[in-house]
Amino acid sequence: MRRFGIIALALLVGSVAGLAAQKITWMSTQFVPIAEAEFVRNEILAPFAEATGIEVEFIGAEYAEFVSRVEAEYEAGKGEIAVLCGLHGDFVSVLDALADLSEVSPGGTISDTLMKLGQMAGKQAYIPLMQATYLMVVNKKALDYLPEGADIWALTYDELLQWAKNIYEATGVQKLGIPAGPKSLLHRFIHGYLYPSFTGYQVLAFDSGAAVKMWKYMQELWQYVNPAAPTWDAMDTPLLSEEVWIAWDHTARVKQAIVERPDDFIAIPSPAGPAGRGFITVLAGLAIPETSPNPDAAAELIEYLTTPEVQVKILQGVGFFPVVAEAAGAVPSGALQILAKGVSAQAASPDAIVSFIPGGISDEYKKIYKDTFFKFVIKGEPVDVEFLRSQATRLRELYLEAGAPYPAPDGG
C-alpha cells in the first residue's frame, strides 16, 4: 500500500515536473541542519536558478530515509528526485539505483584519487563534491629545521622523525604534537594514517610484520612528541601557545590556531610511509538516479556545484573543503586558504592511500587502536606480536558481528 502511494506520488509529481520542465528536486544527506539548508537554498541554489532558469528544490534527508526513497523510486522505475548528495557510504547502499556519470563533466579539476573513489560497480557512481580530512599544521619556525632534501608537500614519516629530532636537538624541546587525550581523534591517526601508510591496510594487516615495524617507529617518534600529548584533545591550543610547532589533527580542530595567526602557520599533507600516503577522506559526492526525471538539468547542477567559486562558497558556508584543484587558489587569503591548500595537496598526492572511517560497527574499534597505542607508545612496553594478534582478532570480530565490510583501503 505504502509503495503504491509512493508510486502514485512519484507519477503525479513526475508529470507536474514534466510540465514545468526546469524544476528539479535534490535530495541530500548533507547540509541537513536548518542553517546549512538555508545557506544552500539562498547562497548556492538561488544564483543557479537565476543563471540557468533551473529551479532546484532542496530536500534534506537522514540516511534511512535517503536509502528507502532512492530504492523505492528505482523499483518503481520512475522517480521524482533528479540529483542526490550523500557521503560515500550513503551511495554504496544504493549503488544499483545510480546512473553512470562518466559523461558528466565537473566544473573544475578533480584529482584521480578522488574520482576513482566514486567509481563503483563498473560505473562512475558519483562525482565528488566536498571533503573533510585531517592533516598537519606547521609553525613556520619549524621550517628552519627541516631535514635536507625533504619536500614539505611530500613528507615521509622518516623525514618527520628526523625533523622532530632536529628541533629537539636544537631547542631542547619536544615540538611535535599528536592529540592523544581521552577525547582526541588519536584513533583516526592510527587506523587512517599510520596503518595504511605502513601496512597498506587499516584492518587486514593489524598484526603483520609491517605493523610491528610501524609500532617500533612510533616508539621512536614518541621521544620527540611533547610529553603533555596524552592530555590534548585538540591541537589548536598547543599550536597557539607554541608548545608544539608541528601538529596533526582534524581540520576543524586546528582551524582556530590559523584563524588567529594566519601568518605563522601552514597546512601540509600528512606524511607517507613505506606503503604510501595514508589519509582519511570524509568524502561527499553527487549522483543522478537512473530514474531522474531530468538528468540534463541534474548534470548542469553537478557542473555548477563543482566550479571553483561554488566550492569556495561551500567551504565558507559549511566548512567542507573543495575537491576541485582550482578552488584552493580561489579561497580568499586567511585560515581557510591555508587549510584548503593543504587539503588539496593531500588529496592530489600521487602516492595516496585513501582510508574511510569504519561504518556500522561498534565504536569499540576505536578502543582497540587506542589501547594498542597506549600500551606500546604511551606506556612504552616492547612491541608484543601476541598482543597485536589478539587485538587483531577482536577487531575482525567486531566487523564480523556487525556484518560490515572492511572500509577502504581494505575493501568495501
Added chain:
Amino acid sequence: MDVRLRKLLGTDTLLPYWLLLPSIVFIGVFFLMPLFNAIMLAFRADNGAFTLDYFKKMVADVRFIEALKYTFLLAITIVPLQLITALAMALLVNTGFRGSRFFLYLFALPLGISDLAAGLIWLSIFTQHGFLNSILYSLGIIERPIYFISYQNTGLTFLAVVMAEHWRATAIVLVILVAGLQMISKDYLEAAEVLGARGWKKVWYVILPMLKPSLQSALIIRTIFALQTFAVVLALAGDIIPVLAGEAYFWHFLYRNSHVASAYAVFLMAISIGMTWFYLRFLRSRMEVIRG
C-alpha cells in the same frame, strides 16, 4: 495535629515512616533504580541471559590494572593527607581566635567549585606555559619549562593530581570535623584542664577520641569520593593516569558499551562497600575500647 489527618496517617508510630516517605521515594527513584539497572546491565547480555562476559572484558582491558592501581594509589595518598590537613584546619578554626570565622569560610571556599573547574584551574597552573612555570622562569630558577604534566614523568603528574584533589576536597572533611568539634562539650575540656592536661595532651586524650564518630564519617565519605575521583584526573592528566571511574565513563560515552561501563561501576561500588564495611568495623571496635 488535626484529628482527621492523624487518622489518615495511622497511629503515631507510623508517623515517622510517613515523614521519611518522600526521601525514600527520592532515593528509590534516583539511586536504587539506576543502581538496579546498572547491575542488570553488568550481568545481562542483550538477549537477557546472565553473563560474566562484561566483567571478563573489564579485567582483560589493557587499562584495567593501571586504572585499579591509580585509583587505589590516589585514595591512599589523598585521604590520610586530607584528614590530617582538615584536622589541623578544624582545630585552628575551633580555637575561636579573632577572625577564625573568616578562615572557616576561606577554607570552605573550594567546596563551591565544581571538580572539573578545579581540575582546569590546576591545569592552568601546571601546564608548560602555566603559572608555576612562568613564576619559576621569571625568578630565574629554571631556563625552560618543566613538564609537570607528562607521560614521561607520571610521578610528577600524579603529584599534581594529588595537590588539586587535596585543595578541592579537603573542605568537606573540614566541615564535618568542625561540626564534630563543636559538639564536644566544654565540660570535658575544662575537666581535662583542671586535671592538668595542656595543649597536645588535651587534643590527643580528649578531643581526638571524642571526635572519632566525625572522623569515621569523614573517612567513609572521603574514601568513597576518592575512589570515584575522575573529573580532576581527566582535566589534569588526560590519558596519563587512568582511573576506574574514568574507564566507566569512556566505555559508556566513547566506546558506547554500557555493559562494560556498568561492570566498572558495579566493581567500583563493590570496592566502596568493602571499604565502608572495613571502616565501620575497624573504627567501631576501637571506639568500644575507649568507651569501655
